[in-house]
Amino acid sequence: MSKKVLMLAAKANMIQQFNHRNINILQDLGYEVHVATNMIDFGSMSATENERFKQWMSDNQVIAHQIDFERRMGSLKGNIQSIKQLRTLFKQDNFSFIHVHSPLGSILGRLVAKQFKVPVIYTAHGFHFFKGASKLAWLVFYPLEWAFSFITDTLITINDEDYALANKHMHAKRILKINGIGVDVERALLVTNDCKKAARQRIRHELNIPDDAFLMSSVGELSDRKNHKIVLEALKMIPLAARQNIYYIIAGTGSNSEMLTTLANSFDFGKQFKLLGYRRDIHEINYASDVSVFPSFQEGLGIAGLDATIDGTYLIGSNRRGISDYIKQGINGSIIDPSDAVKLKTAILDNISCQDELFPHNDLVEFGISKVDQKMTQLYKELL
Structure with missing residues (x-):
């Protein structure tokens, strides 16, 4: 037995x-x-x-x-x-x-x-x-x-x-x-650039996001702890001319959906802000994104952020334990205070002006x- x-x-x-x-x-x-x-x-x-x-x-x-x-x-x-x-x-x-x-x-x-x-x-x-x-x-x-x-x-x-x-x-x-x-580092290392480009086109076509738009994404429950609100507050500080070609999408469900939508609409960003609900194609969303933002106040490790880094998507993440374990400043991401919308705004603008293609890093094999x-x-x- x-x-x-x-x-x-x-x-x-x-x-x-x-x-x-x-x-x-x-x-x-x-x-x-x-x-x-x-x-x-x-x-x-x-x-x-x-x-x-x-x-x-x-x-x-x-x-x-x-x-x-x-x-x-x-x-x-x-x-x-x-x-x-x-x-x-x-x-x-x-x-x-x-x-x-x-x-x-x-x-x-x-x-x-x-x-x-x-x-x-x-x-x-x-x-x-x-x-x-x-x-x-x-x-x-x-x-x-x-x-x-x-x-x-x-x-x-x-x-x-x-x-x-x-x-x-x-x-x-x-x-x-x-x-x-x-996370599946081995799989990530085998994904070709052609596969990433195809996923990028498919996701953007599905969501009606232009190919040349600067797409930011977050993954996680729509809750105060995940802190998606700070991203919208940072975007609100960016002048209209600079944010006209910025889109922000969130994959996840939760109680803050109405609050986030109202905040986006308050500065005429509603058409560029999309709540995707629960998604099973997070890797494809990462490939479609120019930047992933993980502004959580509290995480044990933060699998969503780790997934973004192994997929080769630049990650702007909180200076909280777990998340900071796998962000290498200026190499695969940037670390910010999750309460500082001004610093987040600066990090977003820095990435718009300097978009370098990234690849999964072999030194994340330990994860x-x-x-x-x-x-x-x-x-x-x-x-x-």
Whole structure:
């Protein structure tokens, strides 16, 4: 009989976005994989994507368990209910170890795992306390992560800042740095210029954007944290004559769509601003773009920005941990303060006046899927 392992996160989107390959690796090692998450209140993905994920689990013999995790850090009543559901699950299945994700899921999962003496791997997808974070974030999340690190067997961090902080302050038995879920650097290096040009023409034709327009793009949820508003504020500062040939597109869904549209219309930029919704052709959008902008206030690593850099698109990104790990100033991108619209405006104008063709850099191989999967495979093997 195969050994059982539990993959746990508060919301299904965390499993869907970051753990397909981890599940496959575990299955290849002979584990029976269980997933415990909230598939009803499923987080930041579309309902269609949620159904697709549930079907994927069914097709791949992943055993799914509905746990009614609440939003954010949950309520006392809701968290007690989630703990009861997890305890029932742990009683009926003898797990070799669990791999937890997300602040709430990792805390409740580790509590129950400690009771049942089950080893824990915890991937911190970006601590909520970091350089530039609010005092409240430090007051709330730092003590929690510090306390629960004592009952963590392996802590995985995904950026340099978190890794340094964890080594200095956390007490997990083992602390590792693994570059998120990795990106397909090998594929990116094989894409020809002709393929990129064809994608550029297709996307621009679809969106009715002129071939000679300066196209900026962002990828990510339409939320305050992703901070797309600062891009429009920077564009608003650019004189009309200079921005007549600038277009800005965002691939993503979220609650800020109306606010962003209203802001664009306020300075007659509405016809050059397009919200694309959820897209599955992000690489093609990167090829179509002259610049990618990633102005997020908070990221663990920032896969969207990393994708842009390996696709050879110049990236203007925030000076926040994770993002700054892979931007080489003036080579494959520029680093800006995500609160400084003036500096962002300058970076945009600099790129309009100097558009050099870029290519994926071989020195980003450390962020590649093969490297990440190799490290995860080794970690899981050690727990066999």
